[in-house]
Amino acid sequence: MKQQVLESYLVELPEQAMALLNPLRAEILGRLTEPASAAELAREINEIPQRVNYHLKALEKVGLVRRVGTRQVRNLVEVLYQAIARTYILSETLNWPKETVDRIKDQGSLSHLVTAAERIKRDALVLLEKSDQQEEIPSATLDALIRLGSSEQRSAFVQEYVQLVNRLVEKYQSADTGAASYQVVLALYPKPVQGGEEQ
Known part of the structure; x- marks a missing residue:
């Protein structure tokens, strides 16, 4: 079921670059280094499953995520998705003017920065609760x-x-x-x- 995930992927298709600009899609990709379903992702990021499913289909359509299997949950069969890479690099060979590519890189990076910061904050709050219950939580910050x-x-x-x-x-x-x-x-x-x- 689990497939190999690339450490980095060079984005050369405009439709893939556009997909990465959406903060929610960037968040979904960041969480899909391990197989997960739309319902599972929705719980993790406090989103509506239907909305997550819509964005998963869009990411699958442009080739940034793939279906890696299914699993039975009660009476439902959940489709499992996985990202193709851990990090994404926008190529200089995109068929856009250099100024446009640079602007998209900046906007995409800033959107991802906001999404990542929100995710870190949510995760840290969950871990702080566990720490309050005397559970040891190893972490490091640079x-x-x-x-x-x-x-x-x-x-x-x-x-x-x-x-x-x-x-x-x-x-x-x-x-x-x-x-x-x-x-x-x-x-x-x-x-x-x-x-x-x-x-």
């Missing part, structure tokens, strides 16, 4: 500030950053499907200063 002199330097930093993390993931990824799962989120954005301006 918060760093870096000054990058140009857009080229920024792109090079992000590319090397992703490669290093992917190597770490591959090195420590357990083949045991029963092993504990940990969520890893990477983000890079301009540091806001007071008044909403970027630093």
Whole structure:
């Protein structure tokens, strides 16, 4: 049932790029590194199952998720979906002007940043409740500030950053499907200063 998920996928089709701009679809993709049904995803993200199902079909249509099996739940048969990759990179070869691609990259990244931040907040609140019940919750946080002199330097930093993390993931990824799962989120954005301006 479970299929191999790519560490990264180069998005070269405009319809796939457009699908990634939707924050809810980005959230769904982020949670589909393991097989799940529409009902299961809806519970996780506090959404209506019909809405999640609609977005799953849209993501499947453009090839970003695939059906990987079914399971019986009471009298219903649930379809299980899985994302094709953990991270998505917009290609420079998309048939759009470079300015449009850059704008979509920025908008898509910001939408995903908001969605990821909301997910982290929800997950942290659940884990805090477990921690209050004397359950040990292992976690780690890295918060760093870096000054990058140009857009080229920024792109090079992000590319090397992703490669290093992917190597770490591959090195420590357990083949045991029963092993504990940990969520890893990477983000890079301009540091806001007071008044909403970027630093």
